[in-house]
Amino acid sequence: MKLSAFEREALKNSLLEKGPEAPTLCGEWKTRDLAVHLLVREQYPVSFLRSQLPVGGDPAEELTQEALQRPYEEVVEQWAAGPKGLNPWRALDTMGNAMEHFIHHEDVRRGALTPGEPVEEREISPEHARELHRLLKLSAPRFIKADRPVILAPTGMPRIVHNDKSGVSADGESVIRVQGGVGELILWIYGRKVVNVDITGDTSNLKLSSL
Numbered sequence: 001m002k003l004s005a006f007e008r009e010a011l012k013n014s015l016l017e018k019g020p021e022a023p024t025l026c027g028e029w030k031t032r033d034l035a036v037h038l039l040v041r042e043q044y045p046v047s048f049l050r051s052q053l054p055v056g057g058d059p060a061e062e063l064t065q066e067a068l069q070r071p072y073e074e075v076v077e078q079w080a081a082g083p084k085g086l087n088p089w090r091a092l093d094t095m096g097n098a099m100e101h102f103i104h105h106e107d108v109r110r111g112a113l114t115p116g117e118p119v120e121e122r123e124i125s126p127e128h129a130r131e132l133h134r135l136l137k138l139s140a141p142r143f144i145k146a147d148r149p150v151i152l153a154p155t156g157m158p159r160i161v162h163n164d165k166s167g168v169s170a171d172g173e174s175v176i177r178v179q180g181g182v183g184e185l186i187l188w189i190y191g192r193k194v195v196n197v198d199i200t201g202d203t204s205n206l207k208l209s210s211l
Contacts, residue, residue: 002094002098002131003098003101003102003127003128003131003132004093004094004096004097004098004101005093005094006128007097007098007101007102007105008080008082008097008101009080010101010105011038011080011101011104011105011108012076012077012079012080014105014108014109015031015034015035015076015108016073016076018031018108018111019031019072020032020035020072022108022111022112023111023112024104024107024108024111025106025107025110025111025192025193025194026104026107031072031108031111032068032072032075033068034104034107034108035072035075035076035079036064036067036068036075037064038079038100038104039067039075039078039079040060040063040064040067042079042082042083042087042089042097043078043079043083043087044060044063098131098132098135099135099139099186099190102132102183102186103186103187103190103192106183106187106192107192109122110192110194113194114194115193115194117194119184119194119195119196121181121183121184121196122183124181124182124183129154129157129182129183132182132183132186133154133157133158133160133182135186136152136154136160136182136185136186136189137160139186139189139190140152140160140162140189141162141163142209143189143190143191143208143209144162144163144189144206144207144208145206145207145208145209146162146163146176146203146205146206146207147205148163148174148175148176148201148202148205149161149162149163149164149174149175149176150162150163150175150176150177150178150206151175151176151177151178152178152185152189153177153178153179153180154179154180154181154182154185155179155180155181155182157182174201174202175201176199176200176201176202176203176206177198177199177200177201178197178198178199179197179198179199180195180196180197180198181196184196184197185197188208189208190208190209191208191209
């Protein structure tokens with residue numbers, strides 16, 4: 001099973017298990033808010049994309065408010081069933097949803113934790129780990145902003161060097177090293193704080209985006 005489909009099913013189960021009012025790592029969002037976001041993003045892609053534009057208002061907001069009034073389990077099940085008909089997400093699911101589903105699954109799993117608390121990492125299959133490694137390599141340039149090289153070192157997998165450039169000292173002191181499981185590194189580059197990573201180097205000018 002591809003990572004996007006596996007994580008869709010796992011996220012569905014976690015959302016139903018936690019219920020509609022559980023905390024997530026998505027700011028003030030509860031599980032109900034996250035489930036509605038997933039539904040509107042996927043079931044109404046045109047409205048969702050238009051809402052990201054700087055002009056034209058937010059056409060997804062009315063859909064969001066309507067979905068928030070629906071039974072929580074119904075919303076979760078409809079999203080979990082996947083896109084139907086001519087919805088473009090049918091073709092884009094494997095490529096476009098793997099990261100979305102993995103990260104939001106962990107947002108639900110870890111929602112009650114605070115930075116510094118112990119994290120129980122899930123076991124990730126070799127196939128899914130390779131997919132996450134590929135996505136990590138693709139995403140690093142977009143989400144990491146730093147004034148020096150950043151070495152991502154996923155456990156047991158090839159390292160990824162972002163922002164490689166000349167001027168780094170021979171002993172490597174002018175770099176940032178981030179070590180951890182490949183899933184933890186994915187969460188870290190997307191700005192999640194409840195992660196199990198080891199960071200060395202000067203991070204004062206390091207900025208991360210968030211999903």
